[in-house]
Amino acid sequence: MYLHKFLIIAVLMGASLANAQQSRFGAPATQEDIDKSFWTVFPDGEFLPDGEGNVAAGRELFEYNCTLCHNMPGENDPVKDEIGKLFGVDDKRGRTNLQQTIGSYWPYPTTVFDYIRRAMPLIAPMSLTNSDYYSLTAYLLYENGVIGEDEIMNKDTLPKVQMPNRDGFINAYPEVPEKYKAKD
Amino acid sequence: MKNTSLTNGNRRQFMKAGMATSAALLSSSALAQETVLEPSRGPGRTVMEMGYYGERSEYVKDARLKGNRGTGLIGGSLTPLQHGHGIVTPSGLHFEVHHSGVPDIDPSEHKLLIHGMVDDAKIFTMEDLLRFPSVNRFHFLECAGNGMGEWMAPRGQTVQQTHGLTSCSQWTGVPLKIVLNELGVKTDAKWILAEGDDGARMTRSIPMWKAMDDAILAYAQNGEFLRPEQGFPLRLLLPGFEGNMNVKWLRRLEIGDKPWWTHHEDTEYADPRPNDKIRAFSFYMEGRSVITSPSAGMKLNGPGFYEISGLAWSGAGTVKKVDISTDSGKTWQQANLEAPVLPKSHTRFKMPWTWDGKETNIMSRSTDDTGYVQPTYEEMYKLQGPIGMMHNNAIQNWHIAQDGEITNVRL
Structure with missing residues (x-):
């Protein structure tokens, strides 16, 4: 603990030293710069934006924006399944009982929103509104058997959704090298 | 050439000797049956004809090979390790894996935003980054999925297909810790999110200790600026960590206190384990x-x-x-x-x-x-x-x- 305090003091000293030499490289980032680059969403819902969506709107958006590459529920185009199979939690690949679908694999619902907002639709990522992305998230969660058809998704409800595979993960991160481990 | 094994000393004598003498010497060789020398080729292509960025010989055909999986927009190509020499992979043969193709980025417009749990959030241009002290390091990069197709049974017909998702370069860039120290990272910050400027805005969570150890903001590879498919103008280099974490076209670093569980770390790059368990954050590419x-x-x-x-x-x-x-x-x-x-x-x-x-x-x-x-x-x-x-x-x-x-x- 003593060492820990010492480190904090050392870091503070370093910080004040940095402030003393203001001729450093790089321009200060304004809040506007940061907001433009949007914050990534944490599993606890931190930085989820305003807006809300529902399953019905999500189905319509999905049909229009996503079916060039992804199968609708019940469709089985193998090329589309290879690109990204989104539905069908009972399917097995032989290798493991888990498909990499949202319902069988993904541990956090926030990741669904974060990923489709940043990367989808493939040809025009981030072209939809936050509410549209909430609707798409709601539709994908519903078709994966995770939420009910009437559930509304927004920044309060989405982080509370319990993913079926939430406890299926082994976190390899604790294998931090000895020299980086915090010491008392 | 069998009988013309000239030592260096002999060669010098040979050079000194007049035309007649050398012709006589050669006449004893297997190649030269006649006493007439083979004419030289005469002049070749000029410097101007060769152009000012050297191309390899037209007789050399080594090339990357498209991976089995993927559309080409999402997917990659493999290095021809079977024809490699030494430890460096030519930049043009370095394997590639993309998640939404290769973006075209003008370096004069590219910026790196660093924000989150820091005293001063900042934006760096490439010009800024090039002014920092730099390091050169030889490091391999290997895709976590290198040999994915080999798990169940041997399938690859060449080492390019079985192991071609590893390559090695000399990388040049700024140690990430130098840049982070400029900003004053909060003491309880534990993770960094790296985000690329590709269509997928690829993101991965990186432990702070790695950033403060040997991570590099790399802008050059094998003595020249990065190739577009390697992240031009800026990529993250995390020596020894799975390729996907070495985010290309790096545009943003967000400092936080917990991992973000991005799509790529909780599905594609998480490892299925027995009993339906999945291992996340398996960073190291092991021996x-x-x-x-x-x-x-x-x-x-x-x-x-x-x-x-x-x-x-x-x-x-x-x-x-x-x-x-x-x-x-x-x-x-x-x-x-x-x-x-x-x-x-x-x-x-x-x-x-x-x-x-x-x-x-x-x-x-x-x-x-x-x-x-x-x-x-x-x-x-x-x-x-x-x-x-x-x-x-x-x-x-x-x-x-x-x-x-x-x-x-x-x-």
């Missing part, structure tokens, strides 16, 4: 080696001398030794490690070998300086069942048939 020559797809031209040559690497440290078996794993001999032997870098190993012309199997097994020994498939299966996808680093066996034909066969 691995492979014989690149002779290797599958080649054919030995009869019994006699061959140099066995290959690559070994470890994301945890430095290759300590490589053992080679030429008798299907019954006995092992230590190969020579060729300098330079560098941490988290490809290391070239070699061993002279005389093939007796009989059917056999050859394989290599690496040990790194943490003591980690490259496992067999049997050992990997025992540990985690034959269900893996990522992080396949098992010993690779090449079968040599009596006719010299080499194939990818599992013992």
Whole structure:
């Protein structure tokens, strides 16, 4: 603990030293710069934006924006399944009982929103509104058997959704090298 | 040329000698039956014709090979390791994997935003980053999925297909810790989110200790600016960590106190384990080696001398030794490690070998300086069942048939 305090003091000293030499490289980032680059969403819902969506709107958006590459529920185009199979939690690949679908694999619902907002639709990522992305998230969660058809998704409800595979993960991160481990 | 084995001394004499004398000398050689010298080629192409960015010979055809999976927009291509020399991969042959194609970025417009748990959030231009003190480091990069298709059964027909998602370069850039120290990272910050400027805005969570250890904001590769498919103008380099975390076209670093569980870390790059468990955050590419020559797809031209040559690497440290078996794993001999032997870098190993012309199997097994020994498939299966996808680093066996034909066969 003593060492820990010492480190904090050392870091503070370093910080004040940095402030003393203001001729450093790089321009200060304004809040506007940061907001433009949007914050990534944490599993606890931190930085989820305003807006809300529902399953019905999500189905319509999905049909229009996503079916060039992804199968609708019940469709089985193998090329589309290879690109990204989104539905069908009972399917097995032989290798493991888990498909990499949202319902069988993904541990956090926030990741669904974060990923489709940043990367989808493939040809025009981030072209939809936050509410549209909430609707798409709601539709994908519903078709994966995770939420009910009437559930509304927004920044309060989405982080509370319990993913079926939430406890299926082994976190390899604790294998931090000895020299980086915090010491008392 | 058999009889013209001129020593250096002889060669000098040869040069000094007049035309008549040298013609007489040559007449004793197998090549020159006549006393007439073969005319020289005459002038070749001019400097202007050659152009000012050198191209390789038209006779050299080595190329990357598109991976089996993927559309080309999402997917990659593999390095022809079977024809590689030394430890450096030519930049144009470095493997690539993308998640929404290769963006076209003007470096004068590219910016890196660093924000979150820092005293001063900042935006850096490429010009800013180039002014920082720089480092040059040889490091391999390996896709976590290198050898993914080999888990269940041997499928690749060449080492390019089995192991071609690893490459090695000399990288140049700014140590990330220098830049982070400029901003004043909060003491309880534990993670960094790296985001690329590709269509997928690829993101991965990186532990702070790695950023403060040997991470590099890299802008150059093998002495020139990065190739577009390697992240031009800026990529993150996390030596020894799985390729996907080395985010290309780096546009943003967000400092936080917990991981973000992005799509790529909780699905594609998470490893299925027995009992339906999934391992996340398996950062290290562990010790691995492979014989690149002779290797599958080649054919030995009869019994006699061959140099066995290959690559070994470890994301945890430095290759300590490589053992080679030429008798299907019954006995092992230590190969020579060729300098330079560098941490988290490809290391070239070699061993002279005389093939007796009989059917056999050859394989290599690496040990790194943490003591980690490259496992067999049997050992990997025992540990985690034959269900893996990522992080396949098992010993690779090449079968040599009596006719010299080499194939990818599992013992």
